[in-house]
Amino acid sequence: ARPLRIAPSILSADFARLGNEIEAIVDAGADYIHVDVMDGHFVPNISFGAPVMKSVRGLTDAVFDVHLMIAPADPYLADFAAGGADIITVHAEAGPHLHRSLQAIRALGSKAGVALNPATPVAAIEHVIDLCDLVLVMSVNPGFGGQSFIPQSLDKIRQARALIGGRDIDLEVDGGISAENAGAIVAAGANVLVAGSAIYGGNDPATYAGRIKAIRDA
Ligand code: DX5
Ligand code: ZN
Numbered sequence: 498a499r500p501l502r503i504a505p506s507i508l509s510a511d512f513a514r515l516g517n518e519i520e521a522i523v524d525a526g527a528d529y530i531h532v533d534v535m536d537g538h539f540v541p542n543i544s545f546g547a548p549v550m551k552s553v554r555g556l557t558d559a560v561f562d563v564h565l566m567i568a569p570a571d572p573y574l575a576d577f578a579a580g581g582a583d584i585i586t587v588h589a590e591a592g593p594h595l596h597r598s599l600q601a602i603r604a605l606g607s608k609a610g611v612a613l614n615p616a617t618p619v620a621a622i623e624h625v626i627d628l629c630d631l632v633l634v635m636s637v638n639p640g641f642g643g644q645s646f647i648p649q650s651l652d653k654i655r656q657a658r659a660l661i662g663g664r665d666i667d668l669e670v671d672g673g674i675s676a677e678n679a680g681a682i683v684a685a686g687a688n689v690l691v692a693g694s695a696i697y698g699g700n701d702p703a704t705y706a707g708r709i710k711a712i713r714d715a
Contacts, residue, residue: 499667499688503709504529504562506671506693508544509642511700519553522696525705526713529562531671531691532582533642536567539591540640547573551580560584562631562689564612564671566639567591571598578605586610586633586669589621599628610669614638615647619656629666631689632657636682637672642693646673651685658686676708679715 505527510518519530532550537543554561563582567573568591577585585607587598595611602609610631611622615638622632634657636650650670657668669689670682679690696708 499665501683501713502528502667502689503696503713504531504669504689504691505696505705505709506531506533506642506691507697508533509693509697509700511697512545515549516553516556517702518697518700519556519559521702522705522709523557523559525702526709527559529560529584529689530557531693532561532563533693534563534565534567534577535640539568539588540566542640547576547580550577550582554581562586562610562669564610564633564691565591566612571601574598574601575605578602578607582607584608584610584631584667586612586631588612588614588639589617590614595622596625596628599625603628603630610667612639612671613653613657615650619653619660623660626660626664626666631667631669632661633669633671634687635672636670636674639672643698644673646675646678651681654682654685654687661686674712676711676715679712 535544570587599609608630612633637644671691675695
């Protein structure tokens with residue numbers, strides 16, 4: 498099994514101190530930095546784009562895990578790869594040519610991820626699984642931090658785990674994760690846990706290490 502990775506989402510960071518928030522979360526034990534990019538079109542919210550990511554990329558060697566909630570995604574893949582995204586994840590629902598998008602990400606030198614909204618079946622990625630380095634099961638409807646985990650996601654995580662089988666692919670889950678449900682999510686087969694509000698809530702760096710540890714230990 499692949500190692501457990503904790504991926505704090507900087508969507509819940511204090512953007513006025515974004516660089517400090519990233520350095521603090523790495524010091525606190527984060528494995529991946531989860532970067533939520535929203536366009537106000539694919540999802541009903543706007544966050545930030547490649548220039549913001551690029552400006553903080555140099556602060557740490559940590560893996561930058563970029564979650565693109567944008568449609569179309571293809572015109573922006575090169576900007577994120579050039580800006581230092583280690584993993585670029587596109588949504589299966591974001592365009593008609595998912596196969597091409599995943600090929601393009603790998604051709605740019607990043608790892609390729611595919612995300613599934615709560616309503617999208619795992620079968621939607623059956624024919625592209627060998628182009629994936631990461632599968633992201635959304636456990637909330639994307640667009641906002643601080644929402645509740647959708648319980649049916651556990652069954653879907655098990656289905657995604659079965660599809661991945663022995664392949665060298667991360668299984669990431671995103672939305673509503675806390676120390677209370679992290680154990681069940683990992684038991685269902687996930688190895689990368691995204692958490693925004695459960696880690697950055699309150700924006701007090703003194704709490705970050707304890708919050709990451711609570712999720713890891715769960
Ligand atoms: C949701 C984003 C998530 C979000 C998670 O649209 O993709 O990464 O920031 O936030 P929490 O952990 O607060 O649900
Ligand atoms: Zn995300």
